[in-house]
Every structure is written in C-alpha cells, then in structure tokens.
Amino acid sequence: MPRKADVKNKTMKSPETMISLVWRRFRRHPGAMFGAVILTILVISVLLAGLSPHDPEISDIKNRFQPPSWTYLFGTDGLGRDVLVRVLYGGRVSLTVGFLVVGISLSIGVPIGSAAGYFGGWVDNFLSKVIDATLSLPALMFMILLAAILREIDLPILKSDSKITIAVVLGVLSWPTVARLVRAVFFTFREMEYVTAAKALGASDLRIIIREILPNGLGPIIVESTLGVGYAIMEESTLSFLGFGIMPPTPSWGNLLDNAQEHLAEYPWLAIFPGLMIFLTIISINFIGDGVRDALDPYKILTQIDE
Amino acid sequence: MTEHSDQFLLEIRGLKTYFYTDDGVVKAVDGVDFNVNRGEILGLVGESGCGKSVTALSIMQLIRKPGKIVEGKISFDSVNLRELPLEDIQEIRGNRISMIFQQPQTSLNPVITVGDQLAEVFEIHADLNDEEMWEKSVELLRTVGIADPEQKALAYPHEMSGGQAQRVMIAMGLAMSPELLIADEPTTALDVTIQAQILDLMRDLRNELGTAVILITHDLGVIAEMADWVAVMYAGQIVEQAGVVPLFDNPFHPYTRGLINSIPVLGETKHRLADIDGVVPNLVDLPKGCNFAPRCKAREKYGLSICEEINPDLDEIMPNHTVRCWLYQDTEDHKAPLKP
Numbered sequence: 172m173p174r175k176a177d178v179k180n181k182t183m184k185s186p187e188t189m190i191s192l193v194w195r196r197f198r199r200h201p202g203a204m205f206g207a208v209i210l211t212i213l214v215i216s217v218l219l220a221g222l223s224p225h226d227p228e229i230s231d232i233k234n235r236f237q238p239p240s241w242t243y244l245f246g247t248d249g250l251g252r253d254v255l256v257r258v259l260y261g262g263r264v265s266l267t268v269g270f271l272v273v274g275i276s277l278s279i280g281v282p283i284g285s286a287a288g289y290f291g292g293w294v295d296n297f298l299s300k301v302i303d304a305t306l307s308l309p310a311l312m313f314m315i316l317l318a319a320i321l322r323e324i325d326l327p328i329l330k331s332d333s334k335i336t337i338a339v340v341l342g343v344l345s346w347p348t349v350a351r352l353v354r355a356v357f358f359t360f361r362e363m364e365y366v367t368a369a370k371a372l373g374a375s376d377l378r379i380i381i382r383e384i385l386p387n388g389l390g391p392i393i394v395e396s397t398l399g400v401g402y403a404i405m406e407e408s409t410l411s412f413l414g415f416g417i418m419p420p421t422p423s424w425g426n427l428l429d430n431a432q433e434h435l436a437e438y439p440w441l442a443i444f445p446g447l448m449i450f451l452t453i454i455s456i457n458f459i460g461d462g463v464r465d466a467l468d469p470y471k472i473l474t475q476i477d478e
Numbered sequence: 479m480t481e482h483s484d485q486f487l488l489e490i491r492g493l494k495t496y497f498y499t500d501d502g503v504v505k506a507v508d509g510v511d512f513n514v515n516r517g518e519i520l521g522l523v524g525e526s527g528c529g530k531s532v533t534a535l536s537i538m539q540l541i542r543k544p545g546k547i548v549e550g551k552i553s554f555d556s557v558n559l560r561e562l563p564l565e566d567i568q569e570i571r572g573n574r575i576s577m578i579f580q581q582p583q584t585s586l587n588p589v590i591t592v593g594d595q596l597a598e599v600f601e602i603h604a605d606l607n608d609e610e611m612w613e614k615s616v617e618l619l620r621t622v623g624i625a626d627p628e629q630k631a632l633a634y635p636h637e638m639s640g641g642q643a644q645r646v647m648i649a650m651g652l653a654m655s656p657e658l659l660i661a662d663e664p665t666t667a668l669d670v671t672i673q674a675q676i677l678d679l680m681r682d683l684r685n686e687l688g689t690a691v692i693l694i695t696h697d698l699g700v701i702a703e704m705a706d707w708v709a710v711m712y713a714g715q716i717v718e719q720a721g722v723v724p725l726f727d728n729p730f731h732p733y734t735r736g737l738i739n740s741i742p743v744l745g746e747t748k749h750r751l752a753d754i755d756g757v758v759p760n761l762v763d764l765p766k767g768c769n770f771a772p773r774c775k776a777r778e779k780y781g782l783s784i785c786e787e788i789n790p791d792l793d794e795i796m797p798n799h800t801v802r803c804w805l806y807q808d809t810e811d812h813k814a815p816l817k818p
Contacts, residue, residue: 368585371538372572372650373602382598386589 196466203462206455213452217262225253227260228420236438246440248430258444261422265404265452268338272403273396275342280349281392285380287350288357295354302347302354310344311409318415337416341406345399352395356388363387390467397460401453408449424449485556487690488514488537488658493550495529495536502762506532506545508714511792514658519684519691521705521722523698523737527758529714530694534660537692538577539567555657573603576651580663582643586635592619592646593631599653618649623679641672645679652683659684660692665700677704698741702726710734713759713769716792720799730801732776768804776805784812 197203220227225243231251239246245254287298317340360366361384369383404424410416411425419426424445431441490512497504507529514520522530536547539559552559554575559567571577579585586595596615600606606614612631619627622645635643644664651659661680665673681704684691693704701708701722708725710718710733718731729735736754756773759765765772771785784804792800793807795817805816 364579364581364584365587367540368577368579368647369587369598370540370571371577371579372599373568373570374572374598375568375602378598378602382590383587387587 193463193466197462200462200465202458203466206458206462209451209455210459213262213448213455214266217259217266220256220259220263223253223256223259225256227252227257227422236434238438239440245444246438248427248441249434254427254441254444257422257427258424258448261424261427261445262448262452264334264417264421264423265407265425265449266400268334268341268407269400269403271334271338272341272345272406273399275338276346276349276399277392277396279342279346281353281385283346284350284353285357285385288354289361289376289380289384291358298350299354302350305344305347308344310406313344314340314406314410315413315415318410334417337407337410338403341403345402349392349395349399352391353388356391357384360384360387390464393467394460394464397456397463401456401460404449404452486513486553487516487518487555488692489551489553490533490537491551491553493533493536493552494548495532495541495545495550496548497545499544499762504761505714505764506761507536508764510550510711510714510716512709512716512719514690514692516657516690517684517688519681519693519704519706521701521708522692522694522711523696523701523708524711525696525758527761528711530711531662533711534577534662534692534694537660538571538575540577569603572599572651572656573654574656575658575660576654576656577660577662578644578647578651578664581667582640582647583635585647586643588635590634591631592633592635592638596631596646596650596653599650603654614653618653619646621683622646622649622652623675624649640668641676644668644672644676648676648679648683652687652689655687656689658690658692660694662694663696664693666695666697673700680704698737710737713764714761715769715789715802716800717770717802718800719792724796724799728796728799730795730799730806731770731803732774732805733770768802780805780815782812782815784809 229252231247234243234247234251235249237243237247237251243253243255245258248254248257283298283302287295287302318336357380363384366379366383369379374383407416407423408425408428411423412429414426414429417423417426419430427445428442431438431445434441490510493507493510494505495507497506510529510533512520522533524530532541532545535541536550537552537554537559539547541547547560550560554570559570562570586592593612593615596618597611600611600614604611616627616631619631624630624642624645630638630642635646638646644667648664651661664680665676668676677700680691680693683689691704693700695701705722708718708720708722709716710725710731712733718725718729718734720728725734726738729738733754736752739752740754742748742751754773755775759769759772765786767784767786768774768777768789771777774785776782777785782804788809790802790804790807792802794800795806804812804814806814808814808817
C-alpha cells in the first residue's frame with residue numbers, strides 16, 4: 172500500500188497511527204525515558220570502544236592493579252589492561268548476545284506459539300508438550316553441559332567460546348517463554364470477530380495468523396523481548412562467570428566479574444564497574460519494557476484516543 | 479420461492495447444524511430448506527437464538543467446534559459447498575459469496591487501516607498491483623458513500639462512526655461483485671436514521687450489481703422495506719415462507735402473527751403492547767412435537783393435541799406460501815381446523 176506521503180492535497184491532520192500514539196505515551200513515562208537515555212548512552216559508548224587509546228587485551232604488567240585515575244578511568248586489572256575499555260568491549264559481547272538470543276527465541280517461539288494457539292487441538296497438545304519439556308530442563312545445568320560438550324566436540328561452526336554459540340544455547344532455552352506468550356495471545360485473538368470476518372472474505376489461515384492476529388499481539392511480544400534481552404545478558408554473565416561462556420582474553424562482563432573475585436577486597440573497582448554496567452543495562456531495559464507495556468495497554472489506549 | 483426455469487443460485491435442503499456442548503446437544507439449525515434466486519432479497523427473520531446466524535455461518539462453512547454441520551445439502555450454483563475442499567471454499571468466500579456482520583467496529587481489525595483492509599480482499603482474490611488496488615479501494619469507498627475517500631482510507635476503524643464502518647464492511651463484501659451477499663443484522667447496531675441510509679445503499683447496490691441478498695434480521699420493518707421473499711425462523715426451523723406482501727397480508731403461522739401484531743402502529747392507541755407469552759425454548763431441551771406449541775394460543779383455542787405430539791412439516795398451503803402448522807394440515811387422526 173502507498174505510504175501516507177503519496178497522498179496529495181491533504182487538508183486534514185493525518186490520522187494518528189498506533190505507532191505515533193504509542194510513542195507519545197511512551198515519552199510521558201519517566202522511567203521509560205530514563206531507561207531509553209541510559210541505554211542509548213551505553214550502546215553508543217560500547218560502539219565507540221575503539222576510540223580508546225588503550226588496548227583491551229595486551230598486557231602491561233608494570234601498570235597492573237592501578238586504581239581509577241585520569242589515565243585509566245576505571246583503573247587497570249591484574250594484567251595492566253584498562254578496565255574501562257575492557258568493560259566497553261565486554262559490553263559489545265553482552266549486548267550482541269542479548270539481542271541475538273532474543274532474535275533466536277523469537278524466530279523459534281513465535282511460529283511455534285502461533286501454530287499452537289491458532290490451531291489448537293492435537294497441534295497444540297503436541298507443541299505444548301514440547302514447550303513444557305524444554306522449560307523443565309534445568310537451565311543452568313543444561314547450559315553448562317552444552318557449553319562443555321561443544322568445547323570437547325569442537326564443531327566448525329559452533330566454537331564453544333564464541334558469541335554465536337552462547338547465543339544459540341541461550342536462545343534454544345528461552346524460546347518456550349516466548350512461545351507460551353504467543354500461544355496465549357493467539358488463543359485470545361482467534362475468537363475476535365474480525366478474524367471470522369476475514370475468513371468470510373476468503374483469507375487463508377496463514378494470512379490470518381500473519382496479517383490479522385500477529386499485529387494485534389505485538390504488544391506483549393515486544394515487552395517480553397525487551398525483558399528477554401535483560402535475561403540473556405544476565406545468563407551470559409552467569410555462564411561466563413562460571414567459566415563456561417566467553418573465554419579470556421576476550422572480555423565479557425561475566426568473565427570480568429569472575430576475574431575480579433579474588434581481588435574483591437584489595438581492588439574493588441575490578442568488580443564494581445562491570446557489575447555497574449550489568450546493573451544499569453538491565454535496569455534501563457526493564458524500564459523501557461515497563462514503558463512499552465504501559466504505552467501499549469489497550470484499555471488506556473481506547474480511552475485516551477481523543478487526547 | 480418461485481420456481482425459475484434456470485437453477486436457483488442457492489439451494490438449502492435439510493440443513494442441520496448442531497453444537498455438541500457439555501450441557502447437551504444444541505440443535506441450532508434443525509432441518510432448514512430454502513432457495514434463493516439470482517438478484518433476489520431473501521429476508522431471514524426471527525428472534526435472537528432462532529438459528530438465523532448459524533444458518534448463515536453454515537452456508538459460509540464457518541462453523542467450528544463444538545458446532546458441526548450434521549446433515550444437509552448446501553448447493554451454490556449447482557455445487558455442493560459441503561463437498562468442496564478448503565481452498566475452493568476460500569476462493570468462493572469474499573468473491574462469489576460474501577458475508578457482513580452485525581457489529582461493524584469489531585468486524586474490522588483495529589490495528590490495520592481501512593484502506594489496507596479493503597485492499598486485502600483484492601490481495602486475496604484479484605491480481606492487481608499496489609496502485610490499482612489503491613484506486614479500486616478508494617473508488618469502492620466512494621461508491622458506498624464515504625466522503626473524502628482518499629483520506630478515510632488511511633484512517634483506522636476506531637476513527638470512524640458506526641455507520642461509516644458498516645459502509646466499509648459493505649464495500650469489502652461487495653468488492654468482488656459477489657453473486658450472493660449474506661448480511662447478518664447489518665443495521666441492528668446502528669441508529670435508525672443511519673439504518674435507513676445503509677438499507678438504501680444496499681438496495682441500490684443490489685440493483686446495480688444484481689447481487690442476491692440473504693438479509694438476516696429480527697426487525698420486521700426492515701423486512702417489509704427490503705425483502706422480496708421472507709422465511710420466518712423459530713427454534714432452528716423455518717415455520718413460514720412466502721413473498722413479502724403475502725406474508726404481511728396473510729400471515730398463517732401463529733408465531734408470525736404474534737410477531738406482526740406486536741409491532742406498534744403509529745397513530746393507534748393501545749393500553750398494552752401485544753407480545754407473545756412465554757419464552758423461546760432451550761435448544762438443548764426442545765419440547766416434543768411442535769417447537770412453538772407451549773406458547774401457542776391457537777393450539778389452546780382449537781384444543782389441538784397433535785401439536786404436542788408430532789412436529790408438523792412445512793406444507794405449501796397456498797401457491798408459494800408454506801407453513802409449518804397443524805392448523806392447516808391434515809393427517810389421518812387430525813383434521814386441520816383452518817384450511818384456506
């Protein structure tokens with residue numbers, strides 16, 4: 172369909188789209204805006220990590236364990252490496268993994284949840300059992316096991332210490348949550364009259380799933396996704412902290428914390444800064460998620476249309 | 479309905495649609511026969527719960543669990559719709575048979591613009607590019623009487639009034655110039671002045687496109703205004719069928735009479751509005767014999783016992799006028815008290 176810009180001679184104010192309405196409400200939510208600002212700063216800093224004069228991996232023993240100063244804003248670690256630049260590079264890992272995991276869990280979870288919720292019956296029975304089975308796996312144990320196996324097997328594509336592997340492992344464990352959510356959405360919306368009306372116009376099931384129901388269910392899915400990034404970052408940090416995720420010398424927030432353990436009393440900055448980054452990232456993501464959820468709340472929207 | 483020399487457009491024979499619920503089997507449609515000719519408006523009238531909507535959904539093959547079309551032939555242009563595979567049904571829906579629903583605001587997807595929803599009909603059934611679909615959609619909106627259609631096409635359903643939304647539904651229903659339009663209470667959710675406009679629109683479009691219409695309503699006024707033929711439904715069955723004028727001039731079935739008598743007449747003074755005693759039977763637990771018997775004053779008046787024993791069949795007691803009632807039919811043990 173042509174975009175609004177193609178329509179000439181518009182004399183009326185153009186009608187409000189869902190997106191602009193949602194954005195307007197999001198902007199008014201103080202927590203959400205705070206979260207958005209913090210996250211934006213974090214992402215930009217992480218992307219600009221290469222501007223630092225310090226190298227994240229090359230050792231510089233004579234400068235080890237320096238406290239924070241003007242040269243080393245976050246201090247240095249046991250091998251004399253600048254903590255700030257390592258934290259920023261670590262941020263790349265964590266954020267990349269975070270978004271990849273959500274991408275994977277959406278790619279698996281949305282189709283499966285849609286099918287289960289839309290068709291019901293034996294399709295739902297079967298898929299629900301798959302979902303429940305996956306959910307019942309003890310996550311941490313499974314991740315450790317999988318990471319350990321991949322390290323032994325050494326597959327060409329899935330290196331045990333690569334971001335992709337971690338993301339795949341985490342994604343495979345987190346898709347069921349998304350699927351459950353999408354399934355619930357579909358159970359609700361498939362009874363809507365516009366679905367029947369669409370069928371009466373000859374729409375196929377696939378068209379109804381994609382064009383009629385999914386756009387309506389985006390709200391909860393988006394919120395779950397923003398939260399999912401947070402969870403994934405936590406899980407990656409946990410994995411790396413336990414020694415099963417990203418391996419040194421590549422920094423990740425998790426393995427930075429791991430290395431900081433032994434020196435917690437003498438050189439606390441080694442743990443404070445990575446910890447702070449994790450905290451800030453997850454809090455800002457959660458605030459954004461809150462904001463999106465409130466902005467998409469249909470009851471509030473329907474009563475506020477005239478504002 | 480009159481026997482035309484060419485085929486009926488739609489022929490329903492012995493349609494039975496039941497719902498298998500935890501409380502029992504709901505016989506929503508229990509043996510319905512009627513025909514629709516090309517270009518004709520058939521009014522399907524009855525109270526809430528009499529099975530009119532379920533009949534419509536059955537024709538469109540839109541009945542889902544726990545409902546099931548148990549029996550019957552649904553013949554559209556000589557093809558039995560019940561025997562067609564899903565793709566063929568989807569090909570017919572929206573294209574040769576369209577259905578529009580009662581609540582226009584809920585029949586439209588709230589997060590998609592009106593123009594896009596209209597274009598979907600073309601996406602499904604026609605082979606046009608974006609430009610052509612846009613133009614056709616705008617043209618269609620203009621035809622159904624929406625002012626400033628280019629602008630309105632970019633609007634969302636919640637930005638339109640009920641009347642406008644219903645016009646959009648009609649536009650979507652008629653986009654592919656179907657041979658049959660099923661309108662399920664199209665004006666019930668609208669106020670009376672808008673109702674008149676919508677009915678006029680439907681009649682004009684029918685005249686222009688030659689579309690046959692099954693108009694489902696509980697409003698006899700709408701029937702009188704629009705329909706060529708009328709079928710009156712009660713508790714899942716048709717109890718009377720006739721041309722619109724003969725039906726109003728000469729209603730035979732006590733239920734039809736009750737319905738017509740309960741309409742207040744302008745200028746006439748009454749102390750009490752007439753109504754029909756009793757309530758519609760529970761479709762899970764239908765009475766033995768005629769479904770209307772418990773409420774029927776005529777049965778009492780003529781002291782008929784057969785009504786509570788055997789359900790009468792539809793009988794053509796005058797040319798093109800059928801009634802399902804023991805007042806007009808004989809059996810060996812029963813003499814009809816009112817044969818015309």
